[in-house]
Each structure stands twice: as C-alpha cells, then as structure tokens.
Amino acid sequence: MRASEKAYTTLRNDIIHWRLAPGAVLAEVELSERLGVSRTPIREALAKLSAEGLAEPQSGRGMVVSEISLDHLEELFELRSALECRAAELAARRGDPAVFHALHRELSNAGELITDDDPTRHDYYRLAGDLDVAVDAAVGNHYLSQALKSLRVHLVRVRRLSKDNPARLRDAAREHAAIALAIANGNPAVASAATTVHLDNSLRHLLGSRATP
Amino acid sequence: MRASEKAYTTLRNDIIHWRLAPGAVLAEVELSERLGVSRTPIREALAKLSAEGLAEPQSGRGMVVSEISLDHLEELFELRSALECRAAELAARRGDPAVFHALHRELSNAGELITDDDPTRHDYYRLAGDLDVAVDAAVGNHYLSQALKSLRVHLVRVRRLSKDNPARLRDAAREHAAIALAIANGNPAVASAATTVHLDNSLRHLLGSRATP
DNA sequence: CACCGGAACTTTGTATACACTGAGGTGGAT
DNA sequence: ATCCACCTCAGTGTATACAAAGTTCCGGTG
Numbered sequence: 001m002r003a004s005e006k007a008y009t010t011l012r013n014d015i016i017h018w019r020l021a022p023g024a025v026l027a028e029v030e031l032s033e034r035l036g037v038s039r040t041p042i043r044e045a046l047a048k049l050s051a052e053g054l055a056e057p058q059s060g061r062g063m064v065v066s067e068i069s070l071d072h073l074e075e076l077f078e079l080r081s082a083l084e085c086r087a088a089e090l091a092a093r094r095g096d097p098a099v100f101h102a103l104h105r106e107l108s109n110a111g112e113l114i115t116d117d118d119p120t121r122h123d124y125y126r127l128a129g130d131l132d133v134a135v136d137a138a139v140g141n142h143y144l145s146q147a148l149k150s151l152r153v154h155l156v157r158v159r160r161l162s163k164d165n166p167a168r169l170r171d172a173a174r175e176h177a178a179i180a181l182a183i184a185n186g187n188p189a190v191a192s193a194a195t196t197v198h199l200d201n202s203l204r205h206l207l208g209s210r211a212t213p
Numbered sequence: 214m215r216a217s218e219k220a221y222t223t224l225r226n227d228i229i230h231w232r233l234a235p236g237a238v239l240a241e242v243e244l245s246e247r248l249g250v251s252r253t254p255i256r257e258a259l260a261k262l263s264a265e266g267l268a269e270p271q272s273g274r275g276m277v278v279s280e281i282s283l284d285h286l287e288e289l290f291e292l293r294s295a296l297e298c299r300a301a302e303l304a305a306r307r308g309d310p311a312v313f314h315a316l317h318r319e320l321s322n323a324g325e326l327i328t329d330d331d332p333t334r335h336d337y338y339r340l341a342g343d344l345d346v347a348v349d350a351a352v353g354n355h356y357l358s359q360a361l362k363s364l365r366v367h368l369v370r371v372r373r374l375s376k377d378n379p380a381r382l383r384d385a386a387r388e389h390a391a392i393a394l395a396i397a398n399g400n401p402a403v404a405s406a407a408t409t410v411h412l413d414n415s416l417r418h419l420l421g422s423r424a425t426p
Numbered sequence: 427c428a429c430c431g432g433a434a435c436t437t438t439g440t441a442t443a444c445a446c447t448g449a450g451g452t453g454g455a456t
Numbered sequence: 457a458t459c460c461a462c463c464t465c466a467g468t469g470t471a472t473a474c475a476a477a478g479t480t481c482c483g484g485t486g
Binding site: 217252253274 | 439440441442447448449
C-alpha cells in the first residue's frame with residue numbers, strides 16, 4: 001500500500017471515529033512522525049481530506065479537522081433527503097424486485113439483531129448499508145452514487161453525537177423495510193415518501209436525544 | 214498566489230474549456246515544465262482535480278482527464294435535478310421575495326441579451342449564474358451548496374458538447390424566469406416543478422442537437 | 427502600563443534528488 | 457517465426473533539504 005494511501009486511510013478513520021476531534025490541528029511534521037512517513041504523502045492525504053470536507057484550512061495557516069455538530073444536522077439532512085429520496089425513486093423504477101423483496105424480509109427481522117450483545121450495532125448498520133448498496137446499484141448513476149458516498153462520511157461522523165436507543169433502531173429498521181418494500185413493488189412515489197418519513201424521524205430523534213458529553 | 218493554486222487553476226480551466234480533452238494524459242514532468250513549477254505543486258493540483266472528478270487515475274499509473282460525453286448526460290442531469298429541485302423548493306420557503314422578483318424581471322428581458330454580438334453568450338450565462346447564486350444564498354445550506362458547486366463544474370464542461378441555438382436560450386431564459394417567479398411567490402411546489410420542466414427541456418435539447426465535431 | 431516593532435522560531439510551501447515499479451522493447455531459445 | 461525472459465527506461469512515489477511566510481514573544485518607547 002502506498003504511504004499516501006495509508007496516511008489518508010488512517011487519518012480518515014481517526015476523524016470519522018472521533019479519535020481526532022473536530023478542531024484538532026493537523027500539523028504536518030507531527031503527523032509524519034506519528035505515521036512514520038514523510039511530509040509529502042501527508043500533504044497528499046490532507047489535500048484529499050480537505051476536498052472531502054473532513055479537514056479544512058485554518059485561517060491562513062495549517063489544517064484542522066472540520067467542525068461537525070448538531071447545528072449542521074439539519075443542513076446535512078436536507079442534502080441527504082434530496083439525494084436519497086431521488087435515489088429511492090429511481091431504484092423503484094429500475095431495481096430488481098427480487099433483490100429488494102429479499103432485503104425487505106431481512107430488514108423486517110432486523111429487530112432481533114438489536115440486542116445488548118452488540119453495543120456497536122454492527123449487524124444492524126451492516127444491513128442498513130446493504131440497502132444503500134442495493135439502491136446505489138439499482139440506480140446505476142455514478143454521479144449520484146458519488147454524491148451519496150461523500151455525504152455518508154459525514155453521517156457516520158454525526159452518529160456519535162447521539163445515543164442510539166434500541167427502540168429507535170427497531171423503528172428505523174421497520175422504516176428501512178418499508179422503503180425496500182416500496183422499491184420492490186416498483187412504486188417510486190411511495191419509495192420517496194417512505195424515505196422522507198424515515199429521514200424526518202431520524203433527524204428528530206437525533207435532535208431530541210443528545211449524547212451526554 | 215501559491216504555485217499549487219496556480220497549477221490547479223490553470224489545469225482546471227484547461228479541462229473545463231476543453232484545451233485538455235477527455236482522455237488526455239496528465240504527466241507530472243511535462244506539466245511541471247509547461248507551467249514552470251516543480252512536481253510537488255503539480256501533484257497537489259492533480260489530487261484536487263481527482264477529488265473533483267475532473268481527472269482520474271489511469272489504470273495503475275498516471276492520471277488522465279476524465280471522460281465526459283453525452284452518455285453521461287442523463288446521469289448528470291438526474292443528480293442535477295435532485296439537487297436543484299430541492300434547492301428551488303427551499304429557496305421558495307426562505308428566500309427574500311424582493312430579490313427573486315428583481316431576478317424575474319431581469320430574466321424576463323434576457324431575450325435581448327442573446328444576440329449574435331456575443332457568441333459566447335457571456336451576459337446570458339452570467340444572469341443564469343446570478344440566479345444560482347441567489348438560490349444558494351436563500352437556501353443557506355453549506356452542504357447543498359457544495360454539492361451543487363461540484364456538479365456545476367461538470368455542467369460547464371458538458372456545455373461544449375452541444376451547439377446552443379438562440380431560440381433555445383431564449384426559451385431557457387423564460388424557464389429561469391418562471392423559476393424565479395415561483396420562488397418570489399413563496400411557492401415551493403411550483404418552484405420545484407418549474408425546475409423539473411426546465412431541466413427536462415435542457416436535457417432533451419442537449420441530446421437532440423449534437424455539436425458537429 | 428499599554429502598545430507597537432522587530433527578531434527568532436515554528437510551520438508550511440517548493441524544489442530536487444533518489445527509489446521503485448510497471449511498460450515496452452530486444453535478444454535468445456525453441 | 458514465435459514466444460518468453462530479461463533488461464532498459466520512462467515516469468511515478470517518497471524523502472529531504474531549502475525557502476518563505478506567519479506567529480509569538482520580548483524589549484523598547486510613548
């Protein structure tokens with residue numbers, strides 16, 4: 001693996017998983033020593049992170065991890081809604097019903113996955129991710145997929161801002177199942193509407209239950 | 214101006230204005246000699262262009278100017294529609310009516326700007342750009358604005374694929390005026406619908422009248 | 427005592443030298 | 457004659473040295 005890729009991946013994960021908090025300074029020499037590569041690949045990594053919106057140039061000098069807070073949530077979800085509603089719509093027109101019927105079945109049983117055994121909700125988030133992947137594939141639009149991909153990075157980051165209670169996750173799974181069903185049935189309007197409903201519920205939940213700092 | 218910025222700006226303009234055609238190889242040494250800077254800022258510029266989607270890594274080695282053709286148009290316009298319809302909707306809810314009434318007046322008279330005196334249609338495109346800026350400002354959503362901004366780069370590139378006849382531009386101006394009016398009237402549904410209509414007309418025109426190569 | 431100026435230092439921006447890898451060509455063997 | 461192996465070379469990937477710019481702290485002055 002190239003050094004610049006390694007630096008990029010490491011920093012990206014550190015930012016997404018809050019090991020590098022918003023506002024943290026990204027000093028080139030310090031990073032190059034910590035990651036064991038020279039400054040050149042570090043700079044390359046920082047440029048990519050900046051383009052992705054995970055880092056931003058400090059006033060005049062240096063880079064810092066970009067801010068993310070509940071204040072950004074509404075804005076983030078407006079973009080998310082625009083993209084995901086359209087994606088669901090297009091998936092309903094173009095997707096293979098069998099694929100989404102299968103996802104609907106899985107998601108309908110997803111409540112069982114949400115137990116106290118797995119506090120990271122890994123299985124649940126993977127299933128939700130599967131739906132995203134299936135929608136992307138069904139839509140078959142490179143530009144839309146890219147826009148969604150760059151958006152999801154920020155969504156992962158935001159997830160840490162709230163405590164996820166099991167009840168909400170079970171509701172979310174049901175909402176996902178409804179979206180999958182609408183797509184499987186080839187109904188664009190319902191798919192879009194179900195997505196709107198789901199995102200509104202998610203947003204209100206996130207804004208309502210703030211994580212204890 | 215920093216050398217990396219200069220390299221980035223120059224290359225970006227060269228790509229957007231088709232002085233660097235899709236598929237052209239972006240060799241670091243050749244570019245560094247041509248632009249009179251060392252390879253380091255060139256690499257930085259290429260990284261940014263790659264993140265923006267204007268350049269992409271060649272199989273294994275090197276970078277090339279990314280492809281853009283009429284085959285990508287439908288995909289591009291699907292994303293565009295998702296973003297701009299929502300933006301128009303939100304602008305109708307939040308915008309200052311006075312601003313958009315003014316734009317509506319200007320756009321209603323835009324037909325006069327489209328003469329044979331200015332074959333680049335500079336005045337017209339600037340007016341259309343003013344509407345975009347006003348919508349962005351009215352929406353007040355950083356993430357949505359960023360998504361639109363990165364999309365518009367590709368749209369400028371695509372513009373060269375078709376010959377723009379004056380009749381279509383005058384129609385387009387009227388459609389823009391309709392969008393501005395709907396926003397001024399605070400009617401989200403109409404603003405979104407007018408945007409959908411405008412984009413559909415634009416797309417069909419682009420696909421219908423191919424530029425003679 | 428506060429404020430302004432400058433010098434030193436820290437940190438980024440750029441150039442260049444070196445290392446490595448993949449591609450293409452050439453020569454030999456079958 | 458064709459195919460394979462090896463070698464050469466072009467061009468990228470990385471490291472490091474040097475230049476420039478901005479920040480901070482100290483001292484002087486009003």
